[in-house]
Amino acid sequence: MSTTNKAASDIVGKLWDLCSVLRDDGVTYHQYVTELTYLLFLKMAQETGSEEQLPEGYRWGDLLAQSAPSRLHDYRTLLVHLGLYGSPLVGQIFANASSFIKKPTTLSTLITAIDKLDWYSVHREDLGDLYEGLLEKNANEKKSGAGQYFTPRVLIDSMVAVMRPQLDDTIQDPAAGTGGFLIAANHWLRTHNDVDGLTEAQQRRYRHKTFFGMEHVQDTHRLALMNLMLHGIDSAQDGGGIRYGDTLSPEGQALPKASLILTNPPFGTKKGGGLPTRDDFTFPTSNKQFAFLQHIYRGLKRGGRAAVVLPDNVLFEANTGAQIRRDLMDKCNLHTILRLPTGIFYAQGVKTNVLFFTRGETDKGNTKETWVYDLRANMPQFGKRTPLTRAHFAEFEAFFGDEPTGAELSHRKKRKVKDPATSRFRVFTREQVAERGDSLDIAWLKDESEGSAEALPEPALLASEALEELDAAMDELRELLAALGEEVEDEKA
Template sequence: MTRTVDIVQKLWNLCNDLRDDGVTFHQYVTELTYLLFLKMAKETGQEEGRDGGINIPLQNRWDTLKAASAPDRLDHYRQTLLDLGKSPAPLVRMIYADASSFIRKPATLSKLVTDIDALDWYSAKEEGLGDLYEGLLAKNANEKKSGAGQYFTPRPLIDSIVAVMQPTSDDIIQDPAAGTGGFLIAAHHHITTHEDEYSWPETKQRAYYENAFHGMELVPDTQRLALMNLMLHGLANDPERSGIRLGDTLSSDHQKLPKATLILSNPPFGTKKGGGTPTRDDLTYVTSNKQFAFLQHIYRALKTHGRAAVILPDNVLFESGIGKQIRADLMDKCTLHTILRLPTGIFYAQGVKTNVLFFTRGTSDKGNTKEVWVYDLRANMPHFGKRTPFTREYFTEFETAYGPDPYGGPDALAARVDTGPEGRFRRFTREQIAERGDSLDISWLKDDSADQGDLPEPAQLAEEALTELAGAMEELRAILLELGEDQQALEEAGVLS
């Protein structure tokens, strides 16, 4: 993968050419996507629309853009964006929907086209164009100024979650907060690595590529990146039937997502924009807290025996009021069998402490959770960053402890080993959790990392304090509303702003 890494770095370095045009990192990746789509369509032989290709008109193709005279190239490029935004090919139309260029100088575009064309595309194709593009997205996510980390879940975490959930070609897989599509792509990679897709009947192949993967993303530019990502991994054959749709899962848009047998997701943190509640009217517990709203969507969207793995911050585990009711409802309707406490410092908001909840939808709506196993991968762990990269190897012992059953069935749970108060894996009965007020924020190991002088940066400590304050405010809002306080009065007072 060395050559792909080199190409990603060269593509990222081209961003320097756009700084004089006032282009941000995130705008740059979007701009680069417009150009890379044309170049990669040429490199993969899809631009003519043969064999399921994407059919780009001759006047809008890469070679035509490259051949345009330097003074006219920017005008030609802008017209190409407009033309492709009206394309009859669904994927092309979605990627270029409302597209406009941030580039202002013809010389800047000419340098980008020339430099992109000069890259080692033979090596990129050999190693995988999808991997190249994901490398670019990862670079964008790791650049704090880009603000894109919220859309990009670390790949080692995704790969570990997918490994224990064991997706198969028979699954209907959903991510209601899809970001750039990492979970869906990892699930696809797991399936095609463990199954021989060429042995599937033609009807199964068609069903798999047309109906197995479903996601929703709220932000148009992020959905654009996701569609490009899926296309380069072979998962955007029919984006009007499957793939990642543009929409708000916390609105009636959720109806576009089918019931799933497997849901993998990292929902956005925080409260709904403007402090409002979801506009969909089918959630039992109404809250402006997006994580609680997404959690309800996820366990409601699972088919019977469907399984889910969802990344959620600590406040979801301990908040009272509506939070406690939602946790109880989850444990009633599903077997919540495993919680993985994640290390700090692996997400864009360094102070946010996160967890993965693993659960399976029951056959009834009551009493499904009998016991919850908690794996603590947070205490006595390094502070991850550039000096200490976060890698898949840190999950090895967790994956072994989780066991071979992705559903967390009774036999699998009985085979697990409680490592005791000195170990990382503990079992807690439903009764013990009830005694804790249904709090799932369970820890027992003494964290000695602070005693070793490896303290977080001041910005991280400040962000952690803000996160805890936001959780306290959300709890206060819930209490005031439960006491019958007028919502409009609270908004005017700034409590619900």
């Protein structure tokens, strides 16, 4: 954890080691992090002097004072009580909370160990990084299964750096997860501005009206709320922060228009092959990425900008996919596509990209040209042996420049590229993209590693990619039959 001090890093290691106590009680890694969130919230409220948001009798000291045999019963009562009678933030974190712990001795072991940790060695401002380090541990643990939802922090930091958040931005992540993008944006703002020197009104706006998001998995939502709270973002007042809900339902329509959207939407199709339930999408589709993409570019204010992680299929799928790409390039200036290395998302062979675009002042003809930066060809196989680092994005960030709307890129054609065939970045006009059937899946570099036995994908990866393509084709057929008024049995449901 590069962002935490040694004391905070040591506590993360000790907290993670406690997971073995719960594993013996049949608790999974993901359940452990959720369980730990409840206990850490109580302990950190004590450490930071913010226990007034907790009802008397339902605080860390009260839990610690209970006799060991009755503590598990009292703890379960506490979880229910806080979900009903805590402050707005407490009520959301403990909403429908229940304990996965079965043995009273397991809970007592956890509480005693947490209470004995050297909390005095950790500065208040480091508690957020401590908690985020715990979430990253969970994502990196293969058995937890959380890594498939965890965007690498170095990628998030690079996306935030080129988007350059401003204090007057309204920042949104419609697929918030544990809040990584919003927290990175908050860190950027605090690093590049004197946030503490703002007026009281500006402080209030910053804390309550800057960061917005939505997460539809309740356990993940409570992790996000805890994460934001520990990073000083008030997430439960005035409708700000990360809301619990489905962005692809009418709940998503209630998110405020944003001047900056940073996100990594979930991959795949909507469960059961159904369509989003909101009524403001021009192109109904069960493909989650295309549905989220419509939400994003429609949810931008005029002149607003976005950086979005999306899989390759969004760049080349025909029919509805092509219509959505055309609509995106009409309404927005799709100025940059960053082709990401493979293997940077745990347990996924999905090839991914970051799309950077700016909403136009009108709804037609905004994309004149698109720069493609290939960070995929001739790159190492990333993993534990070769970790992805911020240094891998340095050349891209220098190429992108300091103007977050992509305005500078239109002048880069004047640069003399020694050999376009070997350069990692090239520009393609809107006409050239149209000649390709509006496919944005563009590559020109010869990957020198191709053809070697070591570079061949795993059989399971090839099978997974084939299934994804078949699923996409089946969804297209279902939509066609539905349009013709035919009912289709959904075997996936």
